[in-house]
Amino acid sequence: MKKIIRRRLYDTEEAVLVKKYCVGVYGDPYGYEEILWQTTDGHYFLYVNGGAQSPYTKENLRSLSKEKAMQWLELHS
Numbered sequence: 001m002k003k004i005i006r007r008r009l010y011d012t013e014e015a016v017l018v019k020k021y022c023v024g025v026y027g028d029p030y031g032y033e034e035i036l037w038q039t040t041d042g043h044y045f046l047y048v049n050g051g052a053q054s055p056y057t058k059e060n061l062r063s064l065s066k067e068k069a070m071q072w073l074e075l076h077s
Helices: 066-075
Strands: 002-005 008-011 016-023 032-038 044-050 060-064
Touching (some): 008 060, 016 066
Antiparallel strands (some): 002 008, 044 060
């Protein structure tokens, strides 16, 4: 998935996967996934997607500061 956020391109095919966090199983309407990525130039972003009753009903990318990415890692380790 690709998305431009604040004039910066975030691309899951070009970035390095840092950590994947899943709740539920595929097809679970309450299930979702969050995947932390890091770009080649050191920026972080989060890919989110989930079922119809989850916090992430649509596939999306969100940019994160390094501090927020480290907080997310601590929370999901």
